[in-house]
Amino acid sequence: MATQLPxxxxxxxxxxxMGPQHPSTHGVLRLFLKLDGEYIIEADPIIGYGHxxxxxxxxxxxxxxxxxxxxxxxYLSGLIFNHGYVAAIEKMAGIEVPPRAEYxxxxxxxxxxxxxxxLWFGTYIMDLGGFTPFLYxxxxxxxxxxxxDRVTGSRLTYSYCRVGGVAKDVDDEFIAATRGxxxxxxxxxxxxxxxxxxxxxxxxxxxxxxxxNREIALRFGCSGPVLRAAGVVYDIRRVxxxxxYPDLQFEIPTGTAGDAFDRYMVRLQEIEQSLRIIEQALExxxxxxxxxxxxxxxxxxxxxxxxxxxxxxxxxxxxxxSDGTRYPYRLKVRAPSFxxxxxxxxxxxxxxxxxxxxxxxxxxIVVPEIDR
Amino acid sequence: MSFDDFREELxxxxxxxxxxxxxxxxxxxxxxxxxxxxxxxxxxxxARDTDLFLEAISGVDFTDxxxxxxxxNGFGAGSRVQVRVKVNKGESLPTISTVxxxxxxxxxEVFDLFGIAFDNHPNLRRLLLPEDADFHPLRKDFxxxxxxxxxxEIYGDPTA
Numbered sequence: 001m002a003t004q005l006p007x008x009x010x011x012x013x014x015x016x017x018m019g020p021q022h023p024s025t026h027g028v029l030r031l032f033l034k035l036d037g038e039y040i041i042e043a044d045p046i047i048g049y050g051h052x053x054x055x056x057x058x059x060x061x062x063x064x065x066x067x068x069x070x071x072x073x074x075y076l077s078g079l080i081f082n083h084g085y086v087a088a089i090e091k092m093a094g095i096e097v098p099p100r101a102e103y104x105x106x107x108x109x110x111x112x113x114x115x116x117x118x119l120w121f122g123t124y125i126m127d128l129g130g131f132t133p134f135l136y137x138x139x140x141x142x143x144x145x146x147x148x149d150r151v152t153g154s155r156l157t158y159s160y161c162r163v164g165g166v167a168k169d170v171d172d173e174f175i176a177a178t179r180g181x182x183x184x185x186x187x188x189x190x191x192x193x194x195x196x197x198x199x200x201x202x203x204x205x206x207x208x209x210x211x212x213n214r215e216i217a218l219r220f221g222c223s224g225p226v227l228r229a230a231g232v233v234y235d236i237r238r239v240x241x242x243x244x245y246p247d248l249q250f251e252i253p254t255g256t257a258g259d260a261f262d263r264y265m266v267r268l269q270e271i272e273q274s275l276r277i278i279e280q281a282l283e284x285x286x287x288x289x290x291x292x293x294x295x296x297x298x299x300x301x302x303x304x305x306x307x308x309x310x311x312x313x314x315x316x317x318x319x320x321x322s323d324g325t326r327y328p329y330r331l332k333v334r335a336p337s338f339x340x341x342x343x344x345x346x347x348x349x350x351x352x353x354x355x356x357x358x359x360x361x362x363x364x365i366v367v368p369e370i371d372r
Numbered sequence: 373m374s375f376d377d378f379r380e381e382l383x384x385x386x387x388x389x390x391x392x393x394x395x396x397x398x399x400x401x402x403x404x405x406x407x408x409x410x411x412x413x414x415x416x417x418x419a420r421d422t423d424l425f426l427e428a429i430s431g432v433d434f435t436d437x438x439x440x441x442x443x444x445n446g447f448g449a450g451s452r453v454q455v456r457v458k459v460n461k462g463e464s465l466p467t468i469s470t471v472x473x474x475x476x477x478x479x480x481e482v483f484d485l486f487g488i489a490f491d492n493h494p495n496l497r498r499l500l501l502p503e504d505a506d507f508h509p510l511r512k513d514f515x516x517x518x519x520x521x522x523x524x525e526i527y528g529d530p531t532a
Contacts, residue, residue, distance in 0.1 A: 048500035055485075056509050060516040091398065218425045221474040234447045240396075302526055306400030306443065306452065319441070321432055323526050327518035330510075332430040334443070342477045371500060 013041060018356065020049055026123065027367025031344070031360075035353065043348035043356075045341055050371040058331035063089050063298050064163060066328070071157045073333060074369035076119055077312035079112040079148070079158040081369075086161040087242060088307035088318040092300035093163075100288040101165040102244045107178065107281045108148060108160060110274040114185075115144040116312035117267045117274075124264070124361040125196055128205050133195050140185055147177050164294030175282055182275050192268070206260035210347050210359035213258045220346065221339035224314025225270065226363050229255035229262035236310035248280050260362035267364070297326045313337050313364055335369040375451040378444075379403065381418035382453075386411050394454075401443070401452040409457055409465050412442070416468040416475075419444040424451065426468075429478035431486040433512045435522045438488055440465060458523070464489035485510040 018031040028049035034042035054073060058066045070085035071078030083105050090097060122137030145155045151174050152160035152167070160167055196202055212222060214230045227234055235252045237245045253269035255262025300322040308317045314336030321330040340363045347359055382391060382405065392404045407415060419426070427443040442455040459465055467490040469475040479490045480499040487508035490496055498505065512520040 048498075048502070051500040053509055056515055059512075060518055091400075218423070219473045221425045221427055221472075232447055239447070239449050240400075303399075304441075304454075304526075305398070306454065308400065308452075315427070317428060317443070319428065319430055319443070321526060323519060323521050325519065329519065329521060329526065330430075330432045332428065332441075334428040338477065339474055342474065345476075346473065 016353070018353075020046075026365060027371075029341075029365070029367045031348075031356065033348070033353070033356070038352050038354075040348045040351055040353065040356065043344055045344055047341070047367060047370055050368040052368075052372065054372045055331055055333065058328050060327070062326050063300075063328060066331070067162075068157070068159045071159060072368070073335065073372055074311065074313070074316075074337075074366045075156050076366055077112050077116040078156060079152070079160060080109045080309060080311045081316065082158050082161050083109050083243075084307065084309035084311070084316050085318055086163055087309065088305065088320055089163055089298055089300060090294075091307055092305040092320060092322065093298045095164050095294050095298070096292045097165060098289045098292050099244070099286045100169075101290045101292070103281050103285045104166050104170055104290065105161055106243055106245065106248070107170075107278050107285075108152070108158075108166075110277050110281075111144050111148060111178070111181075112158070113312045114271050114274050115141045115148075117271050118144075120267065120364045121192075121196075121264075124364070125202070127357050127361045128202060130196070130199070130202070133192070136188070136192065136195065140181075140188065143177075143181050143184070147174065147181065150174060150177075162291065162294075163298055165289070165291035169290045175285070178278060178282060182279055185271075185275065189272075197265075197268075203261065205355075205358050206264060206362065208257070209260045209355050210351070210362055211257060211259045212343060212347065212363075216343060216346060217258075220343040222314070222343055223339065224311070224336050225263050225266045226314065226340050226343070228253065229266045230258035231256050236308050236315050240308055242307075242309060244281070245277075247284070248277050250274075250277050260358050263362045263364075299324060299326055308334075311336050313366065313369075314340060333369075333372055335372065337363075337365040337367070337370050341365050341367075341370055375402075375422070375424075375446055375448055378419060378422035378424060378446075378451075378453070381422060382415065385414045385418055396450040396452070399454075401454040402450050403453045405453065405455045407455050407457050409459060409463075412455070412457055412468060413466050413471065415455055416442075416444075416471040419453070420471050423447075424453070426472040426474045426478065427452070429475065429482055431482045431488060431510065433486065433510065433520075434526075435512075435520055437461060437523060438486060439523065440482060440488060442468075459488055464491050466491050467493040469493055484508070487511065 016033045020030040030046040032044040070081045118137040118141040122134035125133040302324040304321045317334030319332040323329040424444040427445040432439045438459040445452045484498040
């Protein structure tokens with residue numbers, strides 16, 4: 001006969017702190033979870049651990065002095081932030097950029113997008129328990145960092161764009177190395193898919209997990225691969241074309257289900273499209289100056305302006321209010337991960353704790369860009 | 373639902389004189405709306421019903437007042453809308469978090485950095501700064517800034 005337990009088991013909900021130093025939170029994010037056993041009832045992402053007050057800093061710095069800050073918000077696609085900030089000022093102040101500089105910017109920004117997606121690919125699979133793909137991705141990413149290091153002088157926090165152009169011209173070696181990289185990544189593409197995309201454990205961990213459909217994405221203002229995986233064809237490079245993107249042929253990959261697997265596929269296809277963009281840009285790279293005529297200190301006219309670019313994680317916006325002086329009166333950064341992270345409050349309730357890692361990884365957040 | 377539907381709806385909510393078309397290529401938004409705080413809720417509902425999403429909420433501190441700036445955007449080209457609302461110092465704004473879930477965090481951020489309260493927000497606490505902070509850093513009287521201006525100095529008539 002079974003023995004009666006001395007006291008009845010007390011069943012109650014409890015709280016779990018995931019982070020701030022959890023390896024899958026990429027940056028410093030704390031998820032405050034209310035749990036019923038293994039199921040999440042409520043999720044509250046707590047951010048701000050990396051708040052450095054970039055927007056405040058802008059108010060006491062010249063437009064040019066703020067340049068290095070932009071790439072430190074999102075350290076994984078810093079060049080796109082750098083490009084976006086500079087382009088926002090140029091548009092407001094009406095500064096022309098020579099075509100060669102625009103092409104160099106696009107080539108470097110797309111290389112940066114690939115490196116960001118490759119890092120995401122490696123770490124996401126590692127979060128799900130696969131170590132080898134991480135090494136593949138970082139091996140390839142290292143080549144991009146070397147290429148960009150040679151021309152920009154830094155490996156992560158690039159301050160390469162200048163108002164009216166870029167800091168340094170590219171040479172034949174850069175072009176040859178970039179062409180070599182495109183060829184190399186394409187030759188390894190099959191390995192990537194064989195290793196991960198067809199892996200049955202990976203498929204089970206991602207298919208049908210964390211579905212973000214069009215309606216949820218609209219409510220939370222999601223953008224980037226998260227939105228495109230829900231089947232919405234929305235890419236700033238196409239909707240609000242900037243730089244030389246209108247001259248280049250590329251497709252906008254979309255998903256259908258909006259689950260973690262679709263987001264994975266969208267990012268992988270985006271890498272292929274970025275390779276296409278770089279290839280065309282290298283082909284068309286014109287000769288000429290790399291710096292246009294720009295004043296030493298820009299003074300955008302009074303008023304405000306909003307400028308959006310497509311960063312690796314989605315729509316990035318710079319809202320500048322100018323009082324006509326050399327200092328921005330107000331600079332607001334609309335970070336793409338902001339909406340993409342907030343959607344977790346809707347996605348996580350009802351899922352298992354183990355799936356949190358898969359969902360959190362699949363939306364690809366960089367917390368410092370939300371914290372600013 | 374298209375952007376033109378939203379424009380139609382907007383005319384019903386705010387005075388047509390307060391709606392100005394602007395050059396998307398220069399300004400980054402196609403419509404510039406100057407609204408009163410009691411109109412914000414209806415504008416947000418009109419935006420939601422015509423398939424726009426809330427892109428950002430931001431604040432600006434002036435000598436005479438605060439300004440809260442809303443950005444709505446659609447998935448079509450050139451459909452960004454800017455809504456500027458004047459908030460007197462010490463006054464609050466109605467929340468639009470009942471319309472857009474995204475506003476839950478955007479309004480918390482504006483509250484955190486500017487100290488502008490949003491009425492009926494279900495959970496108005498600090499977002500980026502620690503809970504025990506006793507300042508609102510993006511106010512112009514905090515820290516080092518280059519200049520403090522009035523609304524007129526930035527948005528006023530340049531010929532006046």
